[in-house]
Amino acid sequence: MMSATGANKFGFAINRSRMIDYDSSDRKVREYITSREPSFRLCFACGGCTATCTAGQHTSFNLRRMNTYIRRGEIEPLREEVTRCMLCGKCLLVCPRGVNTRNVVAVAAEAIRKLERNEL
Amino acid sequence: MNSDLFVIPFNLGLYFILIYSVVRSVAWFRSLSRPDKLRLQRGFFGKPFMDSLREIFMESLLHRKIFRKNPVLGYMHMSLAFGWFLLIVFGTIEADFFGEKHLNPPSHAIFFRWFNPEHGAEGLARIYNVWMDFLLAFILSGLLLAVIKRFTPRMMGMKKTTRHTWTDRLALTSLWLIFPSRLLAESFTCGAHGSGSFLTGNLGSALASFLPAAEIAPWFWWLYSLSLGTFFFMLPVSRYFHIPVELFLIFMRNSGITTGDKHSSYTEVQTHACSSCGVCISVCQMSYAAGINDIQSAYFIKGLRNDRDISAITANCLMCGRCEEVCPVGIELGPMRLIERRQGERADRRLSLPERYSVMRKRSVTEKVPTQSYGYLVREEPEKAEVLFFAGCMTHLTPSVIAAMKKIMESAGVKYRFMDEKGGVCCGRPLMLAGRDREARELINHNSDIIWKSGAKILVTSCPICYKIFRESYYLEATVMHHSEFINLLIEEGSLRLGYLHRKVVYHDPCELGRGSGIYEEPRAVISYVAELLEASQERSMSLCCGGSLGNLTLASGKKAMIAADAARLLTMSSPDELITACPLCKKTFVQATKTKVSDIAELVAAALPAPSTRVARRRAARATVRANDAG
Numbered sequence: 001m002m003s004a005t006g007a008n009k010f011g012f013a014i015n016r017s018r019m020i021d022y023d024s025s026d027r028k029v030r031e032y033i034t035s036r037e038p039s040f041r042l043c044f045a046c047g048g049c050t051a052t053c054t055a056g057q058h059t060s061f062n063l064r065r066m067n068t069y070i071r072r073g074e075i076e077p078l079r080e081e082v083t084r085c086m087l088c089g090k091c092l093l094v095c096p097r098g099v100n101t102r103n104v105v106a107v108a109a110e111a112i113r114k115l116e117r118n119e120l
Numbered sequence: 121m122n123s124d125l126f127v128i129p130f131n132l133g134l135y136f137i138l139i140y141s142v143v144r145s146v147a148w149f150r151s152l153s154r155p156d157k158l159r160l161q162r163g164f165f166g167k168p169f170m171d172s173l174r175e176i177f178m179e180s181l182l183h184r185k186i187f188r189k190n191p192v193l194g195y196m197h198m199s200l201a202f203g204w205f206l207l208i209v210f211g212t213i214e215a216d217f218f219g220e221k222h223l224n225p226p227s228h229a230i231f232f233r234w235f236n237p238e239h240g241a242e243g244l245a246r247i248y249n250v251w252m253d254f255l256l257a258f259i260l261s262g263l264l265l266a267v268i269k270r271f272t273p274r275m276m277g278m279k280k281t282t283r284h285t286w287t288d289r290l291a292l293t294s295l296w297l298i299f300p301s302r303l304l305a306e307s308f309t310c311g312a313h314g315s316g317s318f319l320t321g322n323l324g325s326a327l328a329s330f331l332p333a334a335e336i337a338p339w340f341w342w343l344y345s346l347s348l349g350t351f352f353f354m355l356p357v358s359r360y361f362h363i364p365v366e367l368f369l370i371f372m373r374n375s376g377i378t379t380g381d382k383h384s385s386y387t388e389v390q391t392h393a394c395s396s397c398g399v400c401i402s403v404c405q406m407s408y409a410a411g412i413n414d415i416q417s418a419y420f421i422k423g424l425r426n427d428r429d430i431s432a433i434t435a436n437c438l439m440c441g442r443c444e445e446v447c448p449v450g451i452e453l454g455p456m457r458l459i460e461r462r463q464g465e466r467a468d469r470r471l472s473l474p475e476r477y478s479v480m481r482k483r484s485v486t487e488k489v490p491t492q493s494y495g496y497l498v499r500e501e502p503e504k505a506e507v508l509f510f511a512g513c514m515t516h517l518t519p520s521v522i523a524a525m526k527k528i529m530e531s532a533g534v535k536y537r538f539m540d541e542k543g544g545v546c547c548g549r550p551l552m553l554a555g556r557d558r559e560a561r562e563l564i565n566h567n568s569d570i571i572w573k574s575g576a577k578i579l580v581t582s583c584p585i586c587y588k589i590f591r592e593s594y595y596l597e598a599t600v601m602h603h604s605e606f607i608n609l610l611i612e613e614g615s616l617r618l619g620y621l622h623r624k625v626v627y628h629d630p631c632e633l634g635r636g637s638g639i640y641e642e643p644r645a646v647i648s649y650v651a652e653l654l655e656a657s658q659e660r661s662m663s664l665c666c667g668g669s670l671g672n673l674t675l676a677s678g679k680k681a682m683i684a685a686d687a688a689r690l691l692t693m694s695s696p697d698e699l700i701t702a703c704p705l706c707k708k709t710f711v712q713a714t715k716t717k718v719s720d721i722a723e724l725v726a727a728a729l730p731a732p733s734t735r736v737a738r739r740r741a742a743r744a745t746v747r748a749n750d751a752g
Contacts, residue, residue: 039676054513057543059496083493086546086563087554088513089670093708098677106554106673109491 025073028120032111033070033104040104042097043067049091049101055084063091063101070108075115082109124234126338127227130345133352134226140356140477141364147479148368148385156377156386163375172374180366181205185448189399192265197397199262201363207255214252218245230348233306233320234341237313249317256306257319259299267296273398283419284359284396285426287476290350291358297347305340308333357476359422362395366449369393379455381557387459390451394421400443400453405665409686410679412436417443417453424460426476429468432674434460438683439553439671441635445661461555464488492559497545497566501573505537508576508598510567510590512583513546514704521582521704524726525603531729532615536580539570549589549632550670560593568594580606582722584633584703585670591637602633604643604702604721611649618728621651625724626696628656628687628710629663630703631671643702643721650728654694664690666701668709681713688714700724 007013033040049063050056056063061084069078082105091101114120152160163169178184181202187194208229215229216222218239228235240249284292303320310316311324312334327333355361369389377386400417407413415436423430434457444453509529511522529536545567548560571579571594579598581587590600601609610616627647633639640660647653658664667683688710691699699714701707702721710718 037674052517054543054546055494058494058498058545083491084496085492086494086548087492087550087556087670088546089550089705090513090517093514093517093668093705100674100676102550102554102670103673113489113491 020072021074024076026075026115027073029075029078029108029111029115030070030073032114032120033107036107036110037100037103039097039099040067040070043099044097046096048094048096052090052094054088054090055086059084061085063105066105066108075112078108079112082112126342126345127231128345129349130230130352131225131227131349133349137352137355137364144356144479145368148389151385151480152377153384156372156384159375159377160372163371168374168376172371175370175374176367179448179450180363180370183448185446186397186399189446189448193269196262196265196269199258200266203255203259203262207252207259210248210252210255214248218248231341231345233309233316234337237309238315240315240317246317249315249321253317253319253321256299256303260303263296263299285422287354287357288359288396291354291360294347294350294354295360297343298351301340301344301347305337305344308337308340312337357473359394359396361392362449365389365392366395369449373450379452379459381455381459381462383459383463387456390449390456391421391425393449394418394425394451395449396422397448399446399448403442403446403662405440405442405667405683405686406436406438406675406679409667409683410675411682412679417447417451417457420453420457420460421451424456427466427469427471429466430460431465435672435674437672438631438665438667438669438675440631440665440669442662442665445635458553458555461553462488462557463555488555488558490556490558492551492556492562494545494559494562494566497562499566500570502539502570503537504575505535506576507534507536507578507580508539508571508574509536510539510544510547510579510581510586512540512581512586512704513544514585514708515582516540516543518704518707518720521707521720521722524720524722525580525582527726527729528607528610528616528722531617532610534610534615537574537576539574547583547586547589548593549585552589552593553671554673560589564589564594568596571596571598578606582704582720584630584636585705588632588636602637602639602642602702604633604646605639607722607725608642608646611646616725617730618650618725619730621724621728623651623697624654624694625651625698625700626654626656626691626694627659627721628666628691628699628701628706629659630701630706631663631665631669633702634663635661643700646721646725647700650725651698654696657690657693666703666706666709667713668705670705680709684709684713688716692716698724 045064045067047064050065053061053063055061061081066078066081069081085105087102087105089102095101111120149157149160163172181198183194183197183201186197211229211232215224215232218236219228219232233239240246303323306316306320307324307327309324310320311328314325315321316324324333351360355363372386372389379387379390396418398418401407401413404416407416415433420430420433423433437457439454439457441454444451447453509525515521546563547567548563551560551563576598579590579596579600580603581590581600582603584602587600587602590596607616611618625647627643629640644653656663664687665683666687667680688699692714696716698717698719699710700719700721701710704720707718707720
């Protein structure tokens with residue numbers, strides 16, 4: 001479509017990271033997480049958690065990005081992301097919305113495991 | 121004699137419970153690990169054996185620990201346990217001494233009055249009867265308190281009492297019926313025969329004055345025997361199984377067996393030794409400050425005993441350790457919960473009655489699949505240092521504590537290296553508290569490598585959470601010190617010169633440092649050196665949790681705030697100028713919960729350092745004198 005109109009030639013293409021692929025979107029993980037840790041809904045993606053993250057200083061772990069993956073239902077990148085957290089809890093203290101961030105990661109890991117065993 | 125048939129329920133129950141207890145003990149013994157078996161065998165000789173006997177007398181019969189916490193509750197337990205014990209012992213002696221022959225079956229002692237209705241008219245037997253009546257009255261007074269406690273726990277100084285399952289209720293009812301039915305049975309028999317002492321005699325003659333005592337008496341003897349028999353049969357499937365199991369537990373513990381990190385027959389014994397007394401519920405801050413009343417240790421243990429899915433209960437605990445501190449049975453509740461957290465999911469099973477009687481229960485032990493991995497961590501080559509300072513993740517959120525520690529160590533001339541200045545790796549304790557030991561081990565290995573390579577003699581940390589795991593799960597050559605211990609050392613050495621601050625302060629023991637690691641004195645010594653330390657209403661081993669604990673993965677922030685507000689209120693009752701703590705997490709939590717200034721112990725000490733300007737001035741003055749002397 002884009003190439004047909006030629007708009008992408010002028011820099012108006014959709015940024016890949018902003019594209020939502022509805023075919024691969026899996027809402028089950030998000031639903032599991034919101035039911036187990038309702039405070040997940042409170043997140044307004046300020047990124048405070050990511051700025052303070054202990055694991056984030058050593059690798060590309062990014063809790064804010066992880067939230068985006070969960071909301072969009074992108075399971076593949078999420079699978080990799082949840083393994084990096086150290087559960088240290090710094091994000092919990094900086095979160096201005098009182099999201100129980102540690103449990104979000106723990107429940108997300110649990111959801112992925114259940115998904116693999118077809119239990120979700 | 122046909123009318124003696126009533127002894128059958130009692131006899132059946134008694135022989136059932138005796139055989140069952142022996143069989144189950146043997147099964148538990150057999151499934152112990154080899155070293156634990158040897159420990160237990162050695163525990164039956166010498167000092168451990170004497171210790172066990174003393175403990176059984178002091179705790180299982182007299183209930184000294186409960187007495188200390190709450191005299192009324194202690195009296196209730198003592199009258200039932202010790203009173204019943206005495207009644208059995210003296211009843212046996214009575215039957216042996218005054219009965220027709222020696223070495224009677226137990227039923228002859230228990231139902232002595234039925235078999236000897238005329239007994240105790242004169243002489244020694246008369247005095248003995250007063251004693252037996254006194255014992256019965258002693259038990260009945262405890263029973264009255266127990267009934268009051270069940271219906272109005274607050275009257276007994278308990279904030280809450282435990283909710284029970286139907287087997288517990290049936291056992292409880294039969295237990296409650298035992299002593300009143302004995303009283304009435306003996307009274308009716310005494311009334312019919314004109315015997316008995318101050319209790320059974322008087323009540324008996326009163327009842328006999330308007331009732332046909334001789335006809336009614338057998339009914340109550342039947343009730344007495346039936347309630348005893350029911351109680352014995354319900355024992356293994358109710359909380360009252362703690363009575364025999366606790367004896368076994370005491371022997372195991374005094375032999376040196378500990379909980380460890382896996383389910384074993386020791387955890388099984390601890391599970392059954394829990395009496396669901398509810399003392400743990402009473403001290404739980406989650407209960408009285410946040411209104412969460414279904415996760416306390418009594419319910420945790422009960423869920424474990426009945427093989428229920430208790431994952432939500434297991435996770436929802438601050439791991440503050442207050443319940444373990446007060447548990448009258450001495451169950452290692454913290455380690456038990458951690459074992460359960462380490463487990464994978466457990467199917468929720470409603471156990472059938474026969475299953476509950478099974479001697480060895482098969483419990484699905486599935487280990488948690490690792491979900492985290494830290495292959496991305498790069499090994500570091502640290503510089504050599506005598507003293508290594510590890511601030512910890514949480515301390516990085518309280519930069520004032522780091523600044524204070526730097527100031528203190530510079531002032532004392534300590535040559536240190538700041539291990540995680542640019543952000544280190546988590547110590548692993550939060551993962552361990554979440555039941556993820558394998559993942560924690562990866563972080564432990566990473567940090568241990570850095571500490572070993574640095575060649576440090578002392579590892580100082582500002583975070584009690586790190587401190588606990590450094591001490592317990594790291595294999596280090598360096599001495600691990602919390603900064604309060606280190607500052608205390610510097611003061612004792614004389615390398616730290618401090619002024620006195622005219623402030624009144626209260627000290628809050630962080631859970632991981634106080635109950636968790638037993639560090640109570642050092643922080644107090646440091647604080648008393650620089651300021652006036654007031655007493656807190658609940659401190660040392662009974663100190664409160666700030667509510668911010670990383671031990672609880674699931675508690676909502678609103679509930680945490682409720683716990684924090686309650687704890688802060690109790691701590692600042694004496695209206696101190698400052699609330700001092702030794703944990704960055706406690707500090708962060710309390711700051712939002714109280715108007716009182718909250719500081720870390722390091723900040724307090726840093727404030728007591730002589731101001732740099734005056735030091736510089738003093739040095740200048742000293743130099744000036746030297747110069748003047750040189751010139752002179």
